[in-house]
Amino acid sequence: MPHWIDLETPHGPVSAWRADPVGIPRGGLVLLQEIFGVNSHIRSVAGRFADAGYTVVAPALYDPVERGVELGYGADDAARGVELRNALGFERAVDIAAEAADLLQSEGQRTGAVGFCWGGSVAFLANTRLGLPAVSYYGARTLPFLGEPLRAPMMFHFGEHDASIPPEAIQAHRDRQPTARIHVYDAGHGFNCDQRTDFSPTAAAEAWPRTLAFFEDGLR
Numbered sequence: 001m002p003h004w005i006d007l008e009t010p011h012g013p014v015s016a017w018r019a020d021p022v023g024i025p026r027g028g029l030v031l032l033q034e035i036f037g038v039n040s041h042i043r044s045v046a047g048r049f050a051d052a053g054y055t056v057v058a059p060a061l062y063d064p065v066e067r068g069v070e071l072g073y074g075a076d077d078a079a080r081g082v083e084l085r086n087a088l089g090f091e092r093a094v095d096i097a098a099e100a101a102d103l104l105q106s107e108g109q110r111t112g113a114v115g116f117c118w119g120g121s122v123a124f125l126a127n128t129r130l131g132l133p134a135v136s137y138y139g140a141r142t143l144p145f146l147g148e149p150l151r152a153p154m155m156f157h158f159g160e161h162d163a164s165i166p167p168e169a170i171q172a173h174r175d176r177q178p179t180a181r182i183h184v185y186d187a188g189h190g191f192n193c194d195q196r197t198d199f200s201p202t203a204a205a206e207a208w209p210r211t212l213a214f215f216e217d218g219l220r
Contacts, residue, residue, distance in 0.1 A: 002047060005057070009099045011064040011092050016057050016100060017043050019050035027219035028104030028111040030097050030126065031058035032119030034193070035081030037069035041193050045116070052212055055109055057100040061093050061122070073196050085118050093122045098130050110219040112152075114211065115139065116192060120156075127152050133218035135211050138189050140164035146176040153218045154180040157207045159187035159198070183210060 002019040017031075017038050029049055033042050038060045046056040062069045065087045071077035097113060104111040112133040115123030120139025127134040128148035135155045136142065140162070154177065158170050174182055185203035190196040192204045 002043065002050070007057075007059055007096070007099045007103065009064075009096050011095060014059050014061070014063040014096050014099070015067070016059040017046055018058075019043075019046040019056045021050045021053045021055060023053070025055045025109055026053035027215065028055045028057070028101075028107070028109035029215070030100040030104070030111065030113040030132070031056050032093075032097060032113060032115030032122045032126070033058065033061055034117035034119055034190075035085045036071040036073065036077060036117075037062060037081070037084075039070040039072070041195050042116070045192075048208075049114075054215070055104060055107070057104060059096045059100045061096055061119075062088055064088060064092055064096075073190075073193075081118075090122065090125060094125050094129055097122060097126050101126070101130060101132060112215050112219055114215075117190065121145070124154070127154050133215065135214055137192055137207070138162055138165060140169075140189070143169055143172060146172060150177060150179060153214065155211065155214045156180055156182045157192075157211075158182070158184045159189055159191050159200070159203065160184050161187060162189040162198075164189055181210075181214070183207065 113123045113126035114135040116137045120136035121141040123134040131151040133152040187200035187203035188198035191200040
C-alpha cells in the first residue's frame, strides 16, 4: 500500500509519499509536486506510475518551511503555494530531490524524475544538476536555467494556451535545449490535473504514454 516515509535531508527530515508497484519495478521515479504540495492529485499520480511498474517517491518539498502542506486549486491556495515556493527556493528543492533519488538508487533502481508545474522546473534541474532522466510538465520557471546543459534525456510537455509559458518561452526551450523532446498540446496550464479548470482529458491522455515510453527507454 502507498504510505508516508521520512527522508533525511541537509535541511532536516522531509516526509515523502511512496508508492510501490506489484512485482519487480521497472525503475524508480522522484515525483515533484506542483506548488500545492503532495496533495491528493500528486498522490494519485504516484499511484498511476506505480501501476505502470515504477517505484515512486514524492517528497513533500515544503517541509523545511512548513510541514504537512496540502493545498487545493483556488486563488487563496495558489497564493499560499507561491509564498511557500518562494520561501523554499530551488536549491533546497533540488537537495531534497537528490535524497529521494539516492534512496531509490540505493535499492538498485535506475531512477528518473517527473514534475508538474513548479515541480516541472525542479525536474529539469534534477536532470542538469543530478543527472536524472526527467520529464517536465508545464514547468513555468525553467527559463532562467536553460543555459544549464542536460546530463540525461529530457522531455517537456506544454500547453499552447498556457499564459505562464507563452510561445516565445516554448521556443526558447527548443533553441537552448535542442536535444530535448518537446510536445505542445491544445491545452492550458495544469492540463494533466483533473482538479484544475484547465484539465484536458485529451492532452493528458496524449502525454501519458509519451512519458511512460520516455522512462521505459531512459531507465533501461
